[in-house]
Amino acid sequence: MESVIFSNNISFDLSKYLNQLGYSQLGVISDSNTSKFCYPIIEKLLPEGHKHFSFPAGEANKNLNTCSQIWQWMTDEGFDRKALIINLGGGVTGDMGGFCAATYKRGIRFINIPTTLLSQVDASVGGKLGIDFNGFKNHIGVFTQPELVLISEIFLQTLPLEEMRSGYAEVLKHGLIQNANYFSCLKIADWEKQNWREIIEKSVQIKREVVEKDPKEAGLRKILNFGHTIGHAFESFYLNTDKHLLHGEAIAVGMVCEAFLSHKKSGLPKEDLQIITDALTEIYGFFQFFEADIDDIIKLCSQDKKNEGSTVNFSLLRRIGNCDYNIKGTAEEIKEAISFYQSLTSQVQLNQ
Numbered sequence: 001m002e003s004v005i006f007s008n009n010i011s012f013d014l015s016k017y018l019n020q021l022g023y024s025q026l027g028v029i030s031d032s033n034t035s036k037f038c039y040p041i042i043e044k045l046l047p048e049g050h051k052h053f054s055f056p057a058g059e060a061n062k063n064l065n066t067c068s069q070i071w072q073w074m075t076d077e078g079f080d081r082k083a084l085i086i087n088l089g090g091g092v093t094g095d096m097g098g099f100c101a102a103t104y105k106r107g108i109r110f111i112n113i114p115t116t117l118l119s120q121v122d123a124s125v126g127g128k129l130g131i132d133f134n135g136f137k138n139h140i141g142v143f144t145q146p147e148l149v150l151i152s153e154i155f156l157q158t159l160p161l162e163e164m165r166s167g168y169a170e171v172l173k174h175g176l177i178q179n180a181n182y183f184s185c186l187k188i189a190d191w192e193k194q195n196w197r198e199i200i201e202k203s204v205q206i207k208r209e210v211v212e213k214d215p216k217e218a219g220l221r222k223i224l225n226f227g228h229t230i231g232h233a234f235e236s237f238y239l240n241t242d243k244h245l246l247h248g249e250a251i252a253v254g255m256v257c258e259a260f261l262s263h264k265k266s267g268l269p270k271e272d273l274q275i276i277t278d279a280l281t282e283i284y285g286f287f288q289f290f291e292a293d294i295d296d297i298i299k300l301c302s303q304d305k306k307n308e309g310s311t312v313n314f315s316l317l318r319r320i321g322n323c324d325y326n327i328k329g330t331a332e333e334i335k336e337a338i339s340f341y342q343s344l345t346s347q348v349q350l351n352q
């Protein structure tokens with residue numbers, strides 16, 4: 001399991017761990033935004049002569065082409081097997097920079113410094129690294145642990161609010177799947193005003209506990225996919241359209257739909273379904289889409305990596321704080337769940 005350090009003083013901690021780890025060459029990988037907002041925070045404490053590689057921000061660049069440039073950069077800089085990489089950025093930088101390090105010369109060491117809420121509470125833990133390939137998300141990758149994950153709230157100061165809100169969906173998910181008490185403490189109104197340090201620590205702890213029991217996703221780890229089977233389908237379908245959803249926004253839609261399925265199939269009480277739909281729609285609003293899109297979205301659900309054969313595999317709640325996995329669903333049931341989500345929108349419109 002990776003070591004995760006919550007840092008109050010990033011300069012001090014990073015210097016300390018760099019000294020402890022030792023290296024022949026040091027390289028930093030960041031995207032165009034984190035090069036601008038986050039690299040200046042650590043640059044001054046890194047040794048002179050360290051190298052920096054920056055790539056254009058965005059999921060669209062989490063691909064083989066960018067990896068190829070990163071491997072070329074490592075080669076041009078003469079990185080040997082004792083070189084150390086710092087991935088400074090959100091989940092895209094961590095997944096891709098980690099993948100490049102884990103495969104360069106059969107693997108060199110890397111440190112992750114996640115700079116988005118989403119990457120701090122989710123992508124930083126669990127050792128999954130990889131890239132998208134020919135339109136398939138996270139299609140090529142490996143499991144490798146970083147030497148260290150260094151988490152500091154300081155980076156969140158420049159993160160756009162919509163990116164904070166996107167990451168918060170994973171926080172809410174952690175409460176829903178594992179800890180009812182935690183979920184009830186999470187703010188819904190004024191969600192942006194919270195003790196983020198406490199939230200990040202608690203969410204990381206929950207994710208670590210799950211991953212520790214099932215590192216390679218043979219069973220239990222699948223509960224982390226609650227909301228993701230339908231959520232990913234929405235995310236993929238509207239990618240590159242003007243209705244484009246951030247990951248967490250799509251997962252919020254997915255969690256409402258899958259909470260409905262949980263009520264239908266795994267005993268989630270009606271009151272819990274109501275609490276979940278109220279909370280998620282208050283924070284994320286209602287995503288409007290066309291009736292005509294639904295069949296294609298359902299088709300995308302069945303292409304999910306978690307499926308075996310043609311049935312769709314869901315992770316569903318038994319109640320708030322308790323999640324089951326490997327529950328088979330049909331296209332008809334998914335359609336019903338999406339209709340439930342749509343019915344919420346029309347209820348609101350009627351009430352207005």
Ligand SMILES: NC(=O)c1ccc[n+]([C@@H]2O[C@H](COP(=O)([O-])OP(=O)(O)OC[C@H]3O[C@@H](n4cnc5c(N)ncnc54)[C@H](O)[C@@H]3O)[C@@H](O)[C@H]2O)c1
Nearest residue numbers: 033037057090091092115116118119122123128155158159
């Ligand atoms: N490995 C895992 O277990 C895991 C888990 C969840 C998600 N992911 C992956 O993570 C990615 C999503 O992560 P993300 O939401 O962090 O995406 P991201 O890395 O694209 O970051 C989101 C946006 O915020 C910008 N940004 C990052 N830090 C900033 C800062 N401090 N100030 C200002 N702007 C900043 C980025 O440049 C980008 O535009 C996806 O590719 C997903 O597949 C991986």
Ligand SMILES: [Zn+2]
Nearest residue numbers: 170228247251
């Ligand atoms: Zn997610």
